[in-house]
Amino acid sequence: MTLIAGIDIGSDYTQAALVEDEELIGTGEVRTKFDLQDAVDRSLAAALEDAGTDREDVEQVIVTGDGRKTVEADDNVTQYKSIGLALNRVWPEGRTVLLMGAKNAAALKLDEEGNVMDFDENDKCAAGVGRFLSDLTRYLDMDLDELVEVTLEADDVVEELNTQCSVFAESEVISLIHENVPESHISRGVHEAIAERNSSLIRRVGIEPDVLLIGGVARNAAFVKALEEAIDTEVQVPDIAAFVPAYGTALTATAGQETDIETDFEPGEKKGGKFEQEISG
Amino acid sequence: MSTTQSKERSTVKGVEGDLYELTTEHDRSEWEWPTTVWIGDNVDQAFDVISLGYDIGSTSTQTVIMGDKQPVAYSSIRTGSQTTESARKGERAILDETDALDEDSVDFSIATGYGRVNLDIVDDTITEIACHAKGANYFYGQKVRTVLDMGGQDLKAIRIDEKGKVQNFLMNDKCAAGTGRGVESFSEVLGISIEEIGPKSLAVDEDPDPVSSTCVVFAKDEASALLREGESAETVAAAYHLSLVENVVELLERVGVEPEFAITGGIAKNPGVVNRLEDTIGTEALDPDFDTQIAGAAGAAFFAAGMYLQQQG
Numbered sequence: 001m002t003l004i005a006g007i008d009i010g011s012d013y014t015q016a017a018l019v020e021d022e023e024l025i026g027t028g029e030v031r032t033k034f035d036l037q038d039a040v041d042r043s044l045a046a047a048l049e050d051a052g053t054d055r056e057d058v059e060q061v062i063v064t065g066d067g068r069k070t071v072e073a074d075d076n077v078t079q080y081k082s083i084g085l086a087l088n089r090v091w092p093e094g095r096t097v098l099l100m101g102a103k104n105a106a107a108l109k110l111d112e113e114g115n116v117m118d119f120d121e122n123d124k125c126a127a128g129v130g131r132f133l134s135d136l137t138r139y140l141d142m143d144l145d146e147l148v149e150v151t152l153e154a155d156d157v158v159e160e161l162n163t164q165c166s167v168f169a170e171s172e173v174i175s176l177i178h179e180n181v182p183e184s185h186i187s188r189g190v191h192e193a194i195a196e197r198n199s200s201l202i203r204r205v206g207i208e209p210d211v212l213l214i215g216g217v218a219r220n221a222a223f224v225k226a227l228e229e230a231i232d233t234e235v236q237v238p239d240i241a242a243f244v245p246a247y248g249t250a251l252t253a254t255a256g257q258e259t260d261i262e263t264d265f266e267p268g269e270k271k272g273g274k275f276e277q278e279i280s281g
Numbered sequence: 282m283s284t285t286q287s288k289e290r291s292t293v294k295g296v297e298g299d300l301y302e303l304t305t306e307h308d309r310s311e312w313e314w315p316t317t318v319w320i321g322d323n324v325d326q327a328f329d330v331i332s333l334g335y336d337i338g339s340t341s342t343q344t345v346i347m348g349d350k351q352p353v354a355y356s357s358i359r360t361g362s363q364t365t366e367s368a369r370k371g372e373r374a375i376l377d378e379t380d381a382l383d384e385d386s387v388d389f390s391i392a393t394g395y396g397r398v399n400l401d402i403v404d405d406t407i408t409e410i411a412c413h414a415k416g417a418n419y420f421y422g423q424k425v426r427t428v429l430d431m432g433g434q435d436l437k438a439i440r441i442d443e444k445g446k447v448q449n450f451l452m453n454d455k456c457a458a459g460t461g462r463g464v465e466s467f468s469e470v471l472g473i474s475i476e477e478i479g480p481k482s483l484a485v486d487e488d489p490d491p492v493s494s495t496c497v498v499f500a501k502d503e504a505s506a507l508l509r510e511g512e513s514a515e516t517v518a519a520a521y522h523l524s525l526v527e528n529v530v531e532l533l534e535r536v537g538v539e540p541e542f543a544i545t546g547g548i549a550k551n552p553g554v555v556n557r558l559e560d561t562i563g564t565e566a567l568d569p570d571f572d573t574q575i576a577g578a579a580g581a582a583f584f585a586a587g588m589y590l591q592q593q594g
Contacts, residue, residue, distance in 0.1 A: 011502070034509055103502070124494070124495060125456070125496050126497075126498035126499060127456075164455045165455060166498055167457035167462060167466050168339075168434055168457055171339070171462075174362070175362045178362045179362075
């Protein structure tokens, strides 16, 4: 048995994917915490347990994500290339992809072979990424499941949130609660605002179906709905949405010989500051 | 209920008076700003016009009372969830400390700041840009050309003429970076108060690299990582202030810094920002002898006196 492990080290969570003959046979997910090497080891152990295999069967460990160059591994690859490879297998019709993690969001444009043709990203502002949603659970004193449930059931939405910044939002959310605005309306307002911000990111690479949402935020059905409304296009979520980069990372072990991936962008490469503070004057 | 914590003598634009620091019950955080009230020695004098200005900011509310355009009293409190209530509390804080003024003393009142829109207890409202420009001109004199106002939830760079009229301005009220709320939020990581963080940031032998994130949320993550790596709170505070100052300088350079240069708003009290800002732009800020947070409310009170006189013919 020849196994390849792909590991995506995120700022909040680390995912591992075990791949045998390009098929995904096991996944593992752990909180990243402080020690990145430990996160890699723990996520791999979880994936091995999921697949019912042993560490000795793993031929190569390939890593991607934050700090991929600081941990021990057989190789490290860029995240966007991995995403293209994985999606080409699990959702080959995917042309426009929004990756949303805790601390970054990226819109990718893929061709029919999974090559990354264009991308744009936000890693500058917490108001457009998953972190805002986890902060919102804290402001509203709910867990994520509750948050998603009340947001989906919201019969109305708070008229307009003045604040775009997630730091300012804390006090605004608190005053809205004091004004007896239902939590569901507040939460829906925040979901819509984040979706709106990311719809501009997607529009910059161009909306072309199928539109896919991947990354940890893809588990939030309320956000998926808000995004669909914001871009007026159906959004698909692959079953393995959170594991797409990890899976694709494992696939890079064999992809080099078989496919022709020319575009290989580095996350953080585009320093446009698109989410820079807006200045009104 | 308030209790006096300290009392000292303080001068505001040439008028001597008593400055009270009061502690009040509050529900936000334990190290919240105290309420301050200043009562000028001139409070008993007879004035032709008594005017009042409120600056109801996102974070704090200032109330300034003027007699014939001279400062008579001011207060600074934390803004509550209701803006009308915050304004009333600001005035009440002053009236509690002096018998020479009551609710009927004021001839004309003007509100500024973000809370002015929902207020129905004043005679008029004026934008905070105009009020801060006038306030800076009033306190620092007609040589001031550039005003940087660093408020609780916004950051403004204003160019003014010799009369304190606005020539040009840039404002960031979308992002917490460079605002008081941002500094306050960052302070939480270090477990120290907003008053302490500036001086602490200067207590390093050598400046570290600035934190790489402009966003306060991400900067806090970076700070936690630095603390875990064993960096001192002082170093982390310095790294944050350096990044904050870079951000502020960018805004200032876009509006163009022309001397004299003045800083108003709460962050003017933070030497970790002010000293580094002066070093970076190579211009010293005018050294205030008053509470810089009252500039906007003072501008409003000044305008209120003028409008009252105009109304009287």
